[in-house]
Amino acid sequence: MGGLPVLAGARKNSSVLTPVLAALQLIVPALKPRIRNGDGRPEIVIVNMNRTPSLLHNRSRGGNFLNVAVTGTKSNRSGIGARIIVTAGGRKRVSEVMSGGSYYSSNSLVSHFGLGSISTVDQLEIRWPSGLVQKWSALAVNQKLTATEGVEELKRIPQP
């Protein structure tokens, strides 16, 4: 792999991951057919100091999922601090949009919810930093939704 350790899979739609994957695909064209973003199996990219990046390729079988991106209007545009609550299969899953993780690390601004064999999301709730709370119900799985603060309609992007 020409100095690029591929340890485990990758996808294209993450705002953080996309530029890194584009760079990786320029470096190692052989990776291009194998790296797919938004397939419900997230990858991890490690940007090593003074060395080539490492890609942790997710080769798991995967299951159903929902990816949620947010755009603030009254709150900050990136939606940092928004709390996303997904209720499905009798359980609640919570994610909070954060700008960073630990030292020299960053998280995707798109929240990923793994749902296994669950085929419908009962409810999606977003609690915006401004205090606004929005809810949607009966949503399909295996798609990326983009919610804009204060806008009732969700932008839907089917995923491969």
Ligand SMILES: [Ca+2]
């Ligand atoms: Ca993937």
